[in-house]
Amino acid sequence: MDYSQFLLMKEELSLVAVIVILFIADLFMSPDAHKNDGKPVLNTMLPVALLIIHTLITIVPGPAADAFGGMYHNQPVQSIVKSILSIGTLIVFLMAHEWMRRPDTAIKQGEFYILTLSTLLGMYLMISSGHFLMFFIGLETASIPMAALVAFDKYRHHSAEAGAKYILTALFSSGLLLYGISLIYGTVGTLYFDDIPARLDGSPLQIMAFVFFFSGMGFKISLVPFHLWTADVYEGAPSTVTAYLSVISKGAAAFVLMTILYKVFAPMSAQWQEVLYWVIIASITLANLFALRQENLKRLMAFSSISQAGYIMLGVISGTSLGMTSLVYYVLIYLFANLAVFSVITIVALRAGKFTLEDYNGLYTTNPKLAFFMTIALFSLAGIPPFAGFFSKFFIFAAAFESGFHLLVFIALINTIVSLYYYLKIVKAMYINKSDEPIAAFRSDNYTRASLVICTLGIVVLSIASVVYQSIDKLSFGM
Numbered sequence: 001m002d003y004s005q006f007l008l009m010k011e012e013l014s015l016v017a018v019i020v021i022l023f024i025a026d027l028f029m030s031p032d033a034h035k036n037d038g039k040p041v042l043n044t045m046l047p048v049a050l051l052i053i054h055t056l057i058t059i060v061p062g063p064a065a066d067a068f069g070g071m072y073h074n075q076p077v078q079s080i081v082k083s084i085l086s087i088g089t090l091i092v093f094l095m096a097h098e099w100m101r102r103p104d105t106a107i108k109q110g111e112f113y114i115l116t117l118s119t120l121l122g123m124y125l126m127i128s129s130g131h132f133l134m135f136f137i138g139l140e141t142a143s144i145p146m147a148a149l150v151a152f153d154k155y156r157h158h159s160a161e162a163g164a165k166y167i168l169t170a171l172f173s174s175g176l177l178l179y180g181i182s183l184i185y186g187t188v189g190t191l192y193f194d195d196i197p198a199r200l201d202g203s204p205l206q207i208m209a210f211v212f213f214f215s216g217m218g219f220k221i222s223l224v225p226f227h228l229w230t231a232d233v234y235e236g237a238p239s240t241v242t243a244y245l246s247v248i249s250k251g252a253a254a255f256v257l258m259t260i261l262y263k264v265f266a267p268m269s270a271q272w273q274e275v276l277y278w279v280i281i282a283s284i285t286l287a288n289l290f291a292l293r294q295e296n297l298k299r300l301m302a303f304s305s306i307s308q309a310g311y312i313m314l315g316v317i318s319g320t321s322l323g324m325t326s327l328v329y330y331v332l333i334y335l336f337a338n339l340a341v342f343s344v345i346t347i348v349a350l351r352a353g354k355f356t357l358e359d360y361n362g363l364y365t366t367n368p369k370l371a372f373f374m375t376i377a378l379f380s381l382a383g384i385p386p387f388a389g390f391f392s393k394f395f396i397f398a399a400a401f402e403s404g405f406h407l408l409v410f411i412a413l414i415n416t417i418v419s420l421y422y423y424l425k426i427v428k429a430m431y432i433n434k435s436d437e438p439i440a441a442f443r444s445d446n447y448t449r450a451s452l453v454i455c456t457l458g459i460v461v462l463s464i465a466s467v468v469y470q471s472i473d474k475l476s477f478g479m
Contacts, residue, residue: 011079071133095347150163281411294357
């Protein structure tokens with residue numbers, strides 16, 4: 001065996017090194033600062049520092065590489081997506097610092113970081129897969145540790161319930177997806193992405209294979225009608241895990257779905273575009289309507305993420321390199337905006353134990369900086385100019401419009417106006433609504449402040465730095 005092929009997997013090797021270092025540190029370092037056992041203390045600084053080093057090492061895309069007979073395939077744009085996911089994970093680790101200081105989670109810090117990075121490794125493998133077996137290994141590597149993260153607060157009823165719902169849904173969706181893959185193999189005789197298109201003829205069995213495969217992926221991305229687990233899991237999981245699930249996991253799955261539809265199911269584009277057309281309409285419309293009724297902020301953001309998944313799919317349905325560029329750019333901006341919102345939700349929940357919209361009444365009077373960061377992020381999610389979210393929606397609408405989906409873009413635009421209501425409802429609660437007992441003033445920890453500053457800078461810089469979009473477009477061309 002030619003072991004030099006492993007050297008082509010620099011992102012995966014670097015991440016494995018980080019996981020191994022953290023695993024060893026977890027064995028020999030005390031996780032609890034209050035334990036007086038003479039050991040050095042494991043805290044957020046080590047995983048954050050290691051992840052920064054990992055991101056800096058891998059952020060510059062290398063040349064296209066193939067390994068293991070084409071099972072592993074990496075292009076520059078895939079390296080960019082991996083770097084985006086790494087940056088998002090870094091922000092999640094910063095958010096998690098305050099939560100990790102609680103007595104019931106401090107002793108499990110190492111587990112949290114290792115499980116999170118294990119899911120990230122699975123996403124890396126999914127993104128670079130050139131074979132359905134490699135893809136499925138990556139998918140399960142990402143999904144199984146995620147179930148443990150959702151149930152991380154195992155002594156809290158809602159977290160345990162959310163973990164059970166997530167693992168059952170993940171198992172069911174994986175079963176559907178694997179059955180679809182088996183039908184693909186049965187009809188074409190290969191699982192290599194590059195070899196399948198020449199053998200597709202759009203037979204009923206192949207259409208059924210696509211439906212099962214897409215249904216499994218629809219659960220992972222939480223598209224309607226495969227979304228029913230989302231609100232309960234988002235509400236029950238720890239806020240930091242919810243943030244990771246809503247952005248990092250969703251972004252990776254969306255990019256992988258786009259890649260497989262472009263590469264594997266290209267001869268069946270008429271069929272999958274028809275399916276995706278109605279799924280997009282259902283996802284955006286129903287999620288927005290349900291979001292209007294929510295009072296719990298985590299459930300509101302759950303339906304928001306379902307709606308955002310529908311917008312992301314506009315880049316997929318276009319079937320062009322512009323669609324791929326728009327999707328990657330959209331995920332990047334969505335990452336900063338959504339994680340900023342969850343940073344505020346997380347710190348407020350930890351310090352004040354508040355989750356509902358009514359609890360945020362008058363937040364500006366006691367915590368003006370938190371209200372400001374939250375507002376910037378919500379404006380970006382809503383697509384209000386001049387924030388970065390406006391440009392991400394513009395480009396993804398343009399990609400779908402250019403491909404001839406005019407009515408679909410119009411429906412998406414109408415839904416964007418609907419989404420303004422529930423996003424601005426949060427802003428109204430913070431700035432306009434009065435409260436006799438507003439959330440008490442408190443000072444956030446340095447890690448939370450860092451996460452909010454990074455997210456806000458990302459939103460602001462991406463709204464004016466066109467070079468980012470142009471660079472992604474250059475790397476996406478010819479994918």
